[in-house]
Amino acid sequence: MIRLAAVGDLHAGLDSAERLRDQFDHLDDQADLLMLAGDLTQCGEPGEARILAEALARHSLPRIAVLGNHDHHGGQPDKVRQTVEAAGVRVLEGESVTLQLDGLRVGVAGVKGFGGGFWGRCGTDFGEPEMKAFVRHTQAIAQRLEAALRGLEADVRIVLLHYAPIPETLEGEPPEIFPFLGSYLLAEAIDRVGAELVLHGHAHRGAESGSTPGGIPVRNVAQPVIKRAYNLYRFDSERLLAGSASLA
């Protein structure tokens, strides 16, 4: 049995040390792997990243993260990434990692993602350079995600995002801002390759559960949505190794 803990949108600030320490107090007893779905910091300052890094350094389980839009706000996403990685957290940006847990190869492909909107109500690669740049940015991100997923050789594949791949897990947010919360291009990339679970954050007023058009479960683990320290997901190692993985 593999137990995955996941949460997004921790928004660590300079005053968050005690909150984060308490939040992950029993993590090592409850999970084998921790995933953080972006917005690790409040405004992307390295000092904030250090607060989170210190809280996470106390734990021995593998920890994987992607950055979010807040982590870019301070103009130093590389420093945020380096600070968190110095605590043993693996940050993915269009990359993948494979871990051996309970005899299972657990593959994780991660990318922050970006906006653009969803089928029928989305931006297009047309018009002003700024508009084209917006759309092409997400296209490039989706291509990197697809390449990272294709590169995985794993018994279970998990996708870690900050932005949403589907509109279902945005229900509760004003529909006018859906284009700023995610893009169908992310779901399309995932459905082309396949995965067992997709996790994202970013949409604080969204819904917890949905699935891609291809049927892959999607979970919005933004902390304001799940209203918990983290969510737990279990994978049955024996069943997966027997090759009978199917969507519950």
Next chain:
Amino acid sequence: MQTHPPDDPYLVAHIRERLATDPRANVLDIEVEAQGRQLILRGPVASPERRAAITGLVRELAPDYETVDRMTLVGSREPRHAEDVQ
């Protein structure tokens, strides 16, 4: 700092912009509703300190309004069960 006269039709937009960009807050998901001479704040906040920073900033921006805090603290209790993904 720009303050806003009563009945400024752009008040809510400007407050939301400042809540996003002011380093004391940097929040994107706090709803601001103007009702008469009240500004009602709704949405999740990560900590009491952040809540105080947000209400303080709104009071600075709109001193002629009453700031009403209806924000909620984000839950952080540990999970009681796990979802089985197969």
